[in-house]
Amino acid sequence: MGVAERKEREKEELREQILTAAKSLFLKKGVEKTSIRNIADLIEYSPGSIYHYFKDKDEIFYALHQGGFQQLMAKMVVINDLPHPLERLKAMGSIYVHFALENPDMYDLMFIKEAPLDHVARTKALEWNEGEATFKFLRSTLRECMDQGYFQGQEEEALSFLIWSTVHGMVSLSIRRRCEVVLADRQDTIVKDGLDAFFNILDRL
């Protein structure tokens, strides 16, 4: 009687195969330049098959995008060892920046590209749990800092957004290559230096 279960398992396996193939192609050639036919060729199925597992190309994109947040969150948990909330906040920033620079294509998928949130918008905007969880984690850490007297006269939500924006700004300018011309001589250190300057400012507040 376990035949339905086996079929379910096989279906899940092929779904996973599609995602693996799509991921490797997306990260290698970019989302736009990867076609459904490319993915189909790699897993040796016909293009039409893919549409039995995913509604459209965006749904594949979105499924991968979720995995990225799990990766990021997994790296974040180590900060729980740090007793001081401001140290935790800074560690979060470091982890965020390192994740982005080590996985620029995944970061691009998660925070820069427009497709995934068009998908979210279509599915009634209730699905970006991953992004929400990450932001809430930042907010609660900042809350603890403020409870200990840091950042007085500031408002938690706006300041959280500002901090997120700062690290996002640095890595996204770097990933989308706006530093290459403007900061040609220190391309590869500017994000680290910017982050240090940021931590310096946080310490002084």
Next chain:
Amino acid sequence: MGVAERKEREKEELREQILTAAKSLFLKKGVEKTSIRNIADLIEYSPGSIYHYFKDKDEIFYALHQGGFQQLMAKMVVINDLPHPLERLKAMGSIYVHFALENPDMYDLMFIKEAPLDHVARTKALEWNEGEATFKFLRSTLRECMDQGYFQGQEEEALSFLIWSTVHGMVSLSIRRRCEVVLADRQDTIVKDGLDAFFNILDRL
């Protein structure tokens, strides 16, 4: 004998027509979803014609992208009226953010999309004069602030990058719609509030 000049003028006019049509379509439908055939239809020429004026779609994109910087710089010059350098710095931030939110598609072209700098990379990375000029303007303003004793213990270049990243981060998260879910209740004020918090921090340094 002015026939060559007239022909030159007519050629330039058609080039301008293509750019105007492309701009209106890019801003209305997005770059990706605007086809060469769409542009050709709008100016009532054949698709092939366009390739006598522009090497490819990217070259059209890049030509428009240059115009955006001229717009932004034109708005920036008004800050020269402000005598205090820190006020000038903050005014630059406001102008930058307002420009981005009022012309999100143009901002997208200039600072978020990947295409224009791929073009720059191909043309040996020496062409992003526009972006460079804008950044130099920020640096010189920050220099003046530091000369008057602000931001002590910071390094000019890294801090310039950090400031640019902060405003870029806020507007790009907004433009690429990462606030909608995470900050649903104050979507339309969060960038302004974030900017105020930023100015508040700058004042305290």
Next chain:
DNA sequence: AATATAATTGAACAGTGTTTAATTACAAAA
């Protein structure tokens, strides 16, 4: 062995960017 169901396919549709051979327009020379 026949039937029902689910998975898979290939062909088709309407679109894309780009190239090119052929055509048209038009100023200069005969």
Next chain:
DNA sequence: TTTTGTAATTAAACACTGTTCAATTATATT
């Protein structure tokens, strides 16, 4: 005015894209 040469314009073609769908194949149940 007619011919010639050149530059602008075009239609057609190429190789692709995402997506749909009728037809086929495979497989489990009766």
